[in-house]
Amino acid sequence: MNGLRAIFGNYVLICSLSSWAAAQVCKFIINYFLTHELKLERLSGAGGMPSAHSATVTALVISCARFEGVGSTFFALSVALAAIVIYDAMGVRHEAGEHAKIINQMRKTAIEEEHEDPDFKELKEMLGHTPLEVVGGVLTGILVPLIIPLP
Numbered sequence: 001m002n003g004l005r006a007i008f009g010n011y012v013l014i015c016s017l018s019s020w021a022a023a024q025v026c027k028f029i030i031n032y033f034l035t036h037e038l039k040l041e042r043l044s045g046a047g048g049m050p051s052a053h054s055a056t057v058t059a060l061v062i063s064c065a066r067f068e069g070v071g072s073t074f075f076a077l078s079v080a081l082a083a084i085v086i087y088d089a090m091g092v093r094h095e096a097g098e099h100a101k102i103i104n105q106m107r108k109t110a111i112e113e114e115h116e117d118p119d120f121k122e123l124k125e126m127l128g129h130t131p132l133e134v135v136g137g138v139l140t141g142i143l144v145p146l147i148i149p150l151p
Contacts, residue, residue, distance in 0.1 A: 012063040012074075015145040019059030023052035023140045047097060050136030051129040053089045057082035058141025066150060086138070089129045 007013065028042040030049050042048060061082050064075045104122050129137070 009151065011067050011148070011151050012060065015059045015063035015148050016056050018148060019055040019141045019144040020052050022144055023050045023055035023137055026050055026136075026140065027052065047129065047133075049129075049133045050140050051086075051089055051133045052137060054082075054086050054129070054134045054137025055140040055144070057085045058138045059145050060141075062142055062145040063148075066145060086134055089137075090131060090134050 024043050027045075027048045027050065028039070031037075031039055031042045046053070057078070060078045061075070064072065064078045068074045107122075
């Protein structure tokens with residue numbers, strides 16, 4: 001029981017997970033207003049505005065700074081992790097999504113020309129983030145730990 005209490009009482013973990021959840025809910029709402037479709041996948045899926053990855057690691061940085069101090073090893077580790085995750089979300093994963101769009105279009109064209117099986121599974125296109133989506137995630141990740149009071 002003490003282990004669960006420690007986990008659910010962990011300020012840094014609560015801030016990080018709350019930022020992820022806030023970003024996912026915002027993503028669901030924004031997607032609804034843009035497409036007028038309720039896509040439950042947006043509550044857990046990658047890609048879109050704001051970046052939940054960026055929100056989570058930014059909240060990790062801010063909550064570590066508040067709880068442990070900017071001179072702590074935890075803060076240093078969280079900054080390094082955030083830099084890697086944000087770079088990956090905006091760079092590698094974004095490019096993979098762009099490649100998926102092109103491949104899906106090529107496969108659709110091949111089906112129309114009857115050169116490929118029409119039962120193909122489309123590649124997931126929403127993988128990474130634009131710089132604006134990352135900024136949205138970073139702002140979410142800053143805001144949430146500032147709202148949640150320190151223990």
